[in-house]
Structures are given as structure tokens and as C-alpha cells.
Amino acid sequence: MCLGIPGEVIELLADQPDLARVDVSGVRRVINIGLLEDEIVGPGDWVLIHVGFALSKIDEAEAAAALQFLESIGQAYEDELAALADSRIE
Amino acid sequence: MRFVDEFRDADKAHALAAKIAGLCEPGRQYKLMEVCGGHTHTIYKHGLEDYLPEQVTLVHGPGCPVCVIPMGRVDDAMALASEPGVIMTSFGDMMRVPGSNGSFFDAKARGTDIRMVYSPLDSLKIARQNPDKRVIFMAIGFETTAPSTAMTVLRAAAEGLPNFSVFCNHVTIIPAIKAILDSPDLRLDGFIGPGHVSTVIGCRPYDFIARDYGKPVVVAGFEPLDILQSIYMLMVQLSEGRSDVENQYSRVVPWDGNVVALRAIGQTMELRPYFEWRGLGFISHSALKLRADYAQYDAELLFSVPGVRVADPKACQCGEVLKGVLKPWECKVFGTACTPETPIGTCMVSPEGACAAYYNYGRLTRTRVKEASTS
Secondary structure, three states, X not given: OOOOEEEEEEEEOXXXXXXXXXXXXXXXXXXXXXXHOOOOOOOOOEEXXXXXXXXXXXOXXXXXHHHHHHHHHOHHHHHHHHHHHOOOOX | OHHHHHOOOHHHHHHXXXXXXXXXXXXXXXXXXXXXXXXXXXXXXXXXXXXOOOOEEEEEEEEOOOOOOOHHHHHHHHHHHOOOOEEEEEOHHHOOOOEOOEOHHHHHHOOOOEEEOOOHHHHHXXXXXXXXXXXXXXXXXXXXXXXHHXXXXXXXXXXXXXXXXXXXXXXXXXHHHHHHHHOOOOOOOEEEEOHHHHHHHOOHHHHHHHHHOOOOEEEOOOOHHHHHHHHHHHHHHHHHOOOOEEEOOOOOOOOOOOHHHHHHHHHHEEEOOEEEEOOOEEEEOOEEEXXXXXXXXXXXXXXXXXXXXXXOOOOOOHHHHHOOOOOHHHOOOEOOOEOOOOOXXXXXXXXXXXXXXXXXXXHHHHHHHHHHHHO
């Protein structure tokens, strides 16, 4: 739950500007980007996601490092990904 | 040394370890607390304690949100879940936390409608889809998850959703750190500051630790090298007799935090006069509840909650582990009566709990760490 997981923004949802579709390790889900309203977020940007909300914008190198770390911790990340895969917020 | 095999930057780790060792004054012991459960997880997973000189001990702090929820609140949540027409929703981490009459999983098996969600927004959707039910979100976590709950409440208010509410158990990290600093049980030399909490609150709230208590703080990232680098930065401060707040994780953590997130929390929530923490007892102004403006989304006001204080099981020493007074394996029931499969205490439930992390990864380092802690 406290894990921040990196996701790449695929698209912003046209009808709901605070939502974006992201790709997290191949899992594509919709998350809320309302906490980044002070920043410009668009396709190709990387964000750190906590419980369905993007909490910060990160660069691609940080995303890759974070992902490698998360994959190394195993079960806890798999559980988080499985929970994300079941998430349907839109 | 598993670390060498597993981590590509082993050379850098060795170099940092040597620099840390070089900063140790002869005969001095250094106790550094990593506040965040995510850090605890990394430390055990990668055997980082094996890299440190015997003089440097890491003490695991209270930064595991599931671990600090007292039994009485679990019982309260269970009472809410049992109300007619209620769907209780919860993060997966919370599902196995034992209350007086078992966990959410146990209650679910008995037929109570409890559903696991990834995000509070999932709860909101369940509420929209079930207008004849009352959907409660079991909100837990530090400042990392509080903004998500706040944003969800704002969304529910904007939609005028009548059947969604929050059982708010959000806690704030600063009062817990202060309680530990004021506790006579433990003398610490410095703090490895939490990474993701600081993404929200920034680095300024730690100023009092450096200024009033004279202890250095370094906000750290989650990778093994981040943590070793942060320990090195703490040791540099200690060797120079300084106590400052520094940010090792500046590539993610802004010095001022996330202003939008703080504003959402401030708009929807206020500090409770006091809140009970498992192991730490009642701490004033250490938790959040919904503001009166959002009373219609506050499950504690909509339903009757027993609010009874329940003592932890006698055998459980989670409190001492959370305060850093006991190492996980020093608990009487660690690994015997209490395991991740059949946890007695919360520290064995969450992957961020010190006991679960140690149980899963720590056995190989146990002998060495035990020697260090008693020397």
C-alpha cells in the first residue's frame, strides 16, 4: 500500500481531465492525476503512483531504477500490481 | 553476502560501507532509526546491516501504517462492517490484521461483505454501483495515503454521493517521531527520514528534530544504495558535530512537499485531539479525522462505533518492536506462535512490518546482528 509504483502516462482521458491511463509493468489502468495539477502531465511522462493517485512526476531513469528495485522485492510488488490490475476507478 | 550477488552496484556499496566505517569514532556506538517500513523492507531484503560496521546499528521505527493501528480500531471497523446494508472496503494490507474476533479475512469468510480495493476511488465506484448499500472505506496510512482519501472525499462531495463514507484512521508521522525522541527507552543518534511521506510533507517538518533535539535527519530513497548513502550522510554530520535536515532523495522529494496534496488534506481533515497508536499509546494531535463540513462522509458519525480500547494479546510485543526497543527476533513469540501465516501482532502482518520483513529475509544475518546489538 505504501509502495510508490512508477507508471508511464499513455493518455489523458478526454472527458475527465483529472484522470490518465498509465502503463505499469505492462498493466494499463486509469489513475487520478489531480495531485499534480500544478505541473504539466502528458503522454510519455512518468509518475510515481500511490493507491491510484500520481503523487509526483519523475524522470525516466528514476522510473527504471524504481521498477528494478520493486521487481527485486518480489511478492509485495506482485500483490500491488495484482491489486492495480483489479482497480477500475473510471 | 547475498547483496553482492543480487545488486549490480556492489562496488559502490562496498565503497560507501568503507567510508561509513572510516567515520566511526573508536568506542562510540551509533544508533540510527529508519522511520519508514519501506526502508526496513529494503534493509532486510538486501542484508544491508551486513555492510555496516559493528558500531552502527539500525533501529526500526513506527512507519508501518498497518502496524500502528491499535486493536480497538480494528474491532471498531469490524462493528461497522457488520452493520446491515454495509459494504466495507479496505486495502489488502489491512485484511489480515487481527482484531479481538479475527481479521477482515475471517469476517469475510463468515459472510460479512468486505471487499479489497487498490484505491479509495475503487470504493467510490462500488458506492456508485450499489446505491442501495452504504459503502465505507477503511482509510489507513500516513501522509502518503491521506491525500488520496482527501481527494476521494472531495470527489464524493462534488458528485453528491450519499452512500459513501470513510472510517478515518490516518496518522501523521511527526508526532510519532517526537514521542520516540521523548521516550526514555531509547537513545538515537540520527534518523533516516521517510521517502514517500516526505514527497507530500516535504523536509521542513523535520526541522525540530535537528534544531530542538540536535539529531541529524536525512530523507532517503528506497534502493539499497540510497539507504547506504543516507547513512553515510548522517555519519558525516555526526562526525562534524552537525545536526541538519538533508534530502538524499531530492530526485523525487521536493523540499516543500506536494502543495496540492497538503491543501486537499487541510480542506477535508483536521487533527484529532489524540489517537491511540499500537505500542506507543495515546499521542496528542497525531491523527486525522474529517472536518465538520464533511461530516456526512464520516463513518464514525454516521454509525455507532464501540470505541473501546482493547489491550494487545499478552504474548505480543509489537509495541516494543515499533518503538525500536526490541529487535523482531527478541519478541517471545517471533517465528513460533507468530508468523506471517498466523500473525498475532501487526508487525508480522504487513510486508512493511519489521517482523514480517525480518522473518522473510533476515535469518541469514541474524547471528551477526545479534552480536552487534549485544556488544
